[in-house]
Amino acid sequence: MADLATSLRTALDGPYAAVRDNTRDQLVKTGVLTDPTLSLDEQRTRTREALMALASTGLPAAGFATAHGGEGDVAATLIGFEMLVHSDVSLMVKAGVQWGLFGGAIENLGTERHHNRYLPGVVTGDLLGCFAMTETGHGSDVQSLETTATYDAATGEFVIDSPTPSARKDYIGGAAHDATLAAVFAQLVTAGPGETPESKGVHCVLVPIRDAAGADLPGVTTSDCGVKGGLNGVDNGRIVFDQVRVPRENLLDQYASVAEDGTYTSPIENPNRRFFTMLGTLIRGRVSIAGAAGAAARHALALAVRYALERRQFGAPDSDEEVLLMDYRTHQRRLLPALARSYALQIAQNDLVTTLARIQGGGAPADPKEQRDLEALAAGVKAYATAHATSTIQECREACGGAGYMAANRLTSLRADIDVFTTFEGDNTVLMQLVGKELLTGYADEVRGLDPVGMASFAVSNAAEVVLERTPVAPLVARLRDASKRDGDEPDLLDRGTQISLLTDREEHLLETLARRMQAARKASGAEAFTAFNRAQDHLVHLGRAHVERVVLESFVTAVAEVEDEHTRTVLDAVCDLYALSVVEQDKSWFLEHRRLSVGRAKNVTTSINALCERLRPHARDLVDAFGIPDSLLEVEMLDGVE
Template sequence: MNTPTPSVTDQYDLSDATVAAVRRTLDGRWHALRDEIRDRRDFADLRVDPATDVGSHRAAVWEMLARLADEGHAVHGFPVAVGGRGDIGGSVVSFEMLAYADLSLQVKSGVQWGLFGGAIQALGNAEQHARWLPGVMDLSLPGCFAMTETGHGSDVQSVHTTATYDASSGELVIDTPTESAKKDYIGNAARDGRMAAVFVQLWSAPAGQAPERHGVHAVLVPLRGDDGEVLPGVEIVDDGHKEGLNGVDNGRLAFHGVRVPRENLLDRYGTVAADGTYSSSIESENRRFFTMLGALVRGRVSVSGSAVGAASLAQTIAVRYGEARRQFAAPGSDEEITVLDYLAHQRKLLPGLARTYAMRFAQNELVEMLHDVQTAREAGEDVDEKRQRELESRAAGTKALSTWHATATIQACREACGGQGYLSENRLGQLRADTDVFTTFEGDNTVLLQLVAKGLISGYADDFGHLDTLGTVRFVADQVLDTVAERTSLRQLAERLRAVAPGRDEEDVRDRSWQVKLLDDREEHTLDGLVRRLRPARDKGISPERQFAIFNGAQDHLLRAARAHLDGLVLDAFVRGIDACTDPSARALLGKVCDLYALSLIEEDKGWFLEHGRISATRSKAITAEVNRLCGELRPHARALVDAFGIPEAWIGAPIATGAEQRRQDEARAHAASLA
C-alpha cells in the first residue's frame, strides 16, 4: 500500500450553495424537470431485490411500469395532440433518472415508450398517432420494437423478414423466411407485449404485376389478443435468463403468414395505395432508409444518458465508501487511514469521476440537439440535412463513449469497494450486470464508431451504403479522398482560450489551450493518415476485391480517427459547460475537474503523443505527475463532486454509501480505545 497523499487545504468554498451551483450546471437545460423527479422520494420503492426469481422480477417490473403510467411519467415526449407534453428532451431526461431506481424498469420503460411508442411517433402519420399513441402512453397497448434479427443485428438494411401486400384483401402478409430472420432479443415480447413495430422488407405492386421490393419499413403487427394468448401465425420463444436486466421479458419472434391491414404500415416515409402502388417523398431507397433510422435516434441518446446515470450512481457509492473505509495505521499514529487518502485509490476513482462530468456535459448538448431537431420536424419545419447527420453522428459516438465508460467505471468502483462492493445489497454488481449490454444494444459500439468516422470524411453524399459494403468502398474511392472533413471546433476553442489567457506559460500542462491543441493535433494527424491509407483504393483499374481489402485493412485507423474526434467533442462540451456556470467557486472546482479529465485522457494515449513527437519524455512524465497532483487537490472535494450529481439519499440504496460503514468504523475505534 503506497503512502497516502497529504491532506490538502481547501481552496474553495464548498458550501451547500457551491455544490448546488455545480449540480445546476450539470443538470443543464432540463434542471427543473430533474428537480421535479428528485422530489419523488418513492423512487427507492421502485427497486427490485436482485435475488428475485425471473418470473417474479418481471411481474414486479410490470407493476412498477403501470404505476409510472398511471402517474403520467410517460407523457413528456409524445405529441400534445394525443395528450403528451411535446417535450422530447424532457422524455430523455425522465428516462435517464430511472437509472437510479431500477435498470430493468428503465429499460422496459424505454422499450414501451421510447422504442415502440417512438417508432409510431417518428414513422407514423397523424391518424396513426391518434389511434395508437394514447394506449402506448397509458400502457393499455404494451408493445415491442422488433428490429434486430438473429442473423442481422447491426446490418438492419439487410433484414430478411418480409411484408408482402395482397391487393385482393388489402392486407400485408408478414413472414419470417429463415431461422436467422427471427426477431431476436425483443423486449416485452416474452410476456407482456400485445403488438410489435416489426421492421421488414416491404414488397408490393399494382394488381397483375410482379411485386417489387421497396426496402425496410415498419409495420404494426398484433402479437397477443386481449386475453393474453398468442395469436395464430405468431411464434414467441422466451430468450431466457440473462446476465442482467432479468426484469425485462426478452423474446424471439417469428411470423408465418400473419395478415394485418394495410393501415398498419407506418407510412411517414413510404406508403402503399389500395391497388398496391408504392410511393414515397424520398426517391432513393438508401436515403429513405437512413432518414427513417435518423428519426429513431432518440433511443440511442437515451441509452447514452442512462449509462452516464449508472456511472454517477456507482461513483457516488464508491466515493462515499472510500471516505468512510479505513485501512492501515499511519506512521506514528494509532489512527487508521481513510482509503481515499491513498493515491492509488484516488487514481482508481477520480479520473473516472472527471470523465463522468465530461460525459454529462456532452450528453446535455446531445439532448438539446435532439430536442431542437426533432421538435422542429414534429412542427413540420424543414430540418437541415447536415444538422440531422451531425445529430446522428454525435448520438452514435456519445453512446459508444458513455457506455464503454460506464462498463469500466462500474468495475473500478466495484474493485474500490472490495468485498463490500461484491455484496448484492450494495448494488454495484447488479449495476455492472445490467449495464454490460449497453455497449451492444441500440448499436454495437464498434459499428457506431465507424458511423462517426464515415461522417468525418468529406463529400458526404445523400445516397450511400454501409461501411462494410462494397458500395461504400467505391464511394470512398471515387469521391471523398481529395479533402478532409471540416475540423471540430477544437482549434477555434484553443485560439479562444489563448486569447482569454494570453499570459499562460505554454510549458504549463494545465494550460487549457495547450491541452486542446494537443488533442486537435492528434485528430488532424489521425484523419489525414486515414485518408492517405485509403487513397490507393481510387487507383484506376483496381479490382473491387482489392478496394475492399484496402478499406478493411484500414478499419483500425478508422476507429482511432473516430475516437480522437469524439474526445475533442467531449472536451469542447466540458469547456462550454464551465463557461455557463456563473458561480466563481463552482467554476474553479469544475476547472480542476476538467484539467484532470483532459490530462488523464492525454496520459491514457501518451504512447501515441510520444511516437508522433507531440510531447517529449520529460513532458510525458510531467503529465503523469500533474494527474497525481490533481487527484490530491480534488481529494477533499470528492464527496462534494458526487453529491453534485443530485441523487436523493433514499435512492442510493447501498448500505456502504449511507452511513453503515462509518458506523462500523466508529465502533472499531471505540473498541480500540477501550482496549488501550
C-alpha cells in the same frame, strides 16, 4: 450561499434542473426497485407494475407531441428516463422500449391515423408494445434484415413472414410476455401494376402478436429469452411469423407508402437516405442509453467514493487510525479520472439532449446536415458513455473489495444490468465506425449507407474536400484554441487551449490520414478492396473516438466558463483538466508517435494527473454529492456506518 456540492450540481444539471428535481422527488417515492432475491417472474412483475406507475406520473407523456396528448418536451422525457437507473435499470429499459422505441416509431414513422388509433393507449400503458427490429441473424446490420412484409394487392394486406431461422426476431424487449402489438422492421416487398415484386428496403409495420389473454395470435410464435446477464425485469423474447396478414394501413407511412394497387412511393428518392431518415427519427434510443449509462456510472461512483471515505486499511503515520482508501494514490487513480469523465459526459449529454430537442422537437423536418451531425454524435456518445459505464462500474466494484461483490450493495447488479448497453442499440465498434464515416463529409449520403465492402470501393476523388466540417464551435472554444496556437512556447498542459488543440489536432490528423487511405483503396477491387478497408477499420474506430472526445471536451469547457462562483469554477476547472489529461494519457503513445508531445511533456501528463487527483481529493464527497442522487437510493449495507 450555496455549498460546493449544490453549486456543482447546478453546473451538472445545466438547463435541466427542474426536471431533474422533479424526477428526484419521484424516485424517492419509488425507492430502489432492484432486488437480487426476486425470481425472474417476480422481477418482471415488479418492473411491469413500476412501468404502469411511471405512466401515471406524466413523465412518459411529456415526450410526445402536444397533438398526440403530450407536451412536446422530448428533453424532459430523456432526462427523466435516464434517472430511472437510480431506482432500477430494468425499469429504464422497459420504459425506453414502450415509449421511446415503440411509441417513438408510431409517432415518428407513422401518420395521423396511427397516432389517433394507438398513441393514447401507448402513453397510458394500456397498449404495451415491442420494437421488433433485431433478428437472430442480423443486429447492427439492419439493412440485411430478412423478415418480409409482402404486399398482396388482391386482399390489400401485408403478409409478414420469417422465411429463414435467422429471420426470427430476437432479444426483443416485451416479446416474451407483455407486448400485444409489435413494430416490426421488415423488407417491404411490393409491385405496382406491371412491375416485378421487389424489396424496397426495410420499413416498419405494426403487427398484433398476442390477444388480450396473452396467447399468441395465429401465425405468430413467441418464445422467451429467459434469464439474461442482467435486466431480468425486462421480458426479452423471440417472434417467428408464419404468413401473418395485416391490413395495408398498418405500414407506418410517414416516409413511404404503398397504394392499394401496390404502387410504392416515397418523398425520399435515394433508398439509402430514406433508410437512414427512418432510422434517424429513432435516434433517441441511443441518446437515452447514453444518458442511462452516464447515470449508472455516477451511481457507482457515488457508492464507491462514499465507501472509500469510510473504509480504512493499513496503519496511518503518527496516528492510531488506519488510512482511508480515498487517501491512497492507487485508489484516487481508480476513481477520480472516471469521476472527471462522468462530469464531462453529463454536461455533454445535456448538450446532446438540447440539440436533439431543437432539431427534432419542433415538428418541422430537420435540416439534413444537422440531423446527420446529431446522428453521428448520438452514436459516438452512446458508444463512449456505455464503454465508460462498463469500465467505471467494474472499477468501483473492485474498489469496494468483497463488499462490492455482495448483491445488496448494488454494484454488481448495476454492472450486470448495463452490460448489454455496449452492444444493443448498435454495437459500439460498429457505431464508432459510423462516426468515422460521417466525418468524411461531402460524401455522407454515399458513405453512410455503405457496408464494409462498399466503403472499401468508395473513392475519395479529392482528398482536399475531405476536411473536418465541424459543427459550429462555441466562440469561447475557438478563442481558447487560437490563443494556444499563437503561443510559441512549449505547450502548458493545464492550459485549456492546449488541451483543445491536442484533441482537435488528433482528430484532424486521423481524418486526413484516413481519407488518404480510402483514396488509395479506390484502386483496389473485390477481395483486395475489402482487405484495404479491413486494415483501416481500427483507424476508423480511433477517429470516431477522437471526435467524440473532442466534442465532449468542448461541451465541458463551455460549461465551466459559465459558472459564476469562483470557488466552484476553480474546482470544476480542475475536474475539466483531469478529464482532458486523462484522455491524452489513454492515447499517450499516439501523441508521442505523432510528435504532438515530447517525451518530457508526456511524462508531465502523468504527473499532472496525479497532482490533480491530490487537489481534488478533499472535494471527493462534494463531487459525488453533486450528482444529486437522493441519499435514500444510495443506502446499502456497506455504507451502514456512514456519518
